């Protein structure tokens with residue numbers, strides 16, 4: 001079976017331009033009626049990782065959410081917005097990200113995910129105990145609204161990764177712990193979530209994205225694009241093409257391919273990939289590269305191949321959010337300073353994700369510095 005991904009140019013967040021970009025991106029893959037029928041309850045799942053203003057490019061832009069609300073209503077659907085931020089309440093996060101203002105203006109409910117339940121057909125394919133929020137499971141239609149960003153654990157956060165937010169807040173830390181230091185295991189968890197949730201439509205906010213050390217501390221960049229697809233896995237593959245990297249370099253893609261998913265031919269409609277390629281993109285420093293080294297050698301130089309979080313004490317404002325979120329409690333305050341216990345650290349970079357000051361960065365192991373490679 002073929003799947004389609006549309007690529008549409010949209011240079012800025014002017015509301016009219018965004019609305020027309022969204023309409024075109026959806027029309028190119030069959031129109032909104034293909035995904036939303038009259039009277040259906042439609043969950044809009046933006047990326048509301050953390051409460052930062054829209055221009056920081058950490059969260060899905062409010063103009064995208066507003067445009068999708070309008071389009072869903074035109075089709076007779078009943079939209080509501082839902083997510084579960086990494087830390088803090090949804091309301092506060094949505095307020096800072098400009099999403100609450102849109103929800104209020106459009107009279108669109110904002111629902112926090114905090115009711116984890118096992119899906120009726122069971123959890124994930126590999127992780128059977130995977131609990132998803134009840135609201136997600138009860139929605140008639142799910143429209144996934146990821147932001148185009150880098151991610152120090154997963155390389156990029158796009159359509160498949162955005163669904164991790166459907167795991168209610170504190171449960172996310174448990175799944176990070178389950179994956180431990182193994183990035184591929186974490187990718188498997190994400191692929192399991194994707195298989196359980198299967199959103200009807202995914203629209204990527206790539207008008208302004210983020211490169212460098214995302215998902216919270218990178219730099220905003222202007223790809224000027226909106227991508228849409230009925231399948232987030234197909235959409236993620238096309239983003240790899242736009243970046244000029246192998247589709248397999250995104251671990252969620254690789255895990256999905258190994259399980260026979262994502263192998264269908266993908267039709268790209270709208271802009272041609274070669275005309276809108278994203279150049280000079282700064283990839284993040286990853287916790288550990290995916291080199292195929294023999295097990296013994298890998299073990300011997302594990303530290304040299306591992307990137308670790310470090311704190312800039314000058315920038316730190318001692319809010320302790322990083323210590324609060326750390327899944328294995330490898331980060332603790334002693335007096336004025338925070339200390340990492342690197343023997344416990346699983347390199348999930350949740351601490352970096354939630355630091356409001358950008359005080360945490362990633363220090364590559366010496367072998368990574370020597371070869372100067374980032375992935």
Ligand code: SF4
Nearest residue numbers: 316317319320322355
């Ligand atoms: S989250 Fe950032 S600012 Fe807050 S204590 Fe940690 S390093 Fe400091």
Ligand code: SF4
Nearest residue numbers: 326345346348349351
């Ligand atoms: S210290 Fe940071 S990177 Fe290490 S386990 Fe804790 S949150 Fe994850």
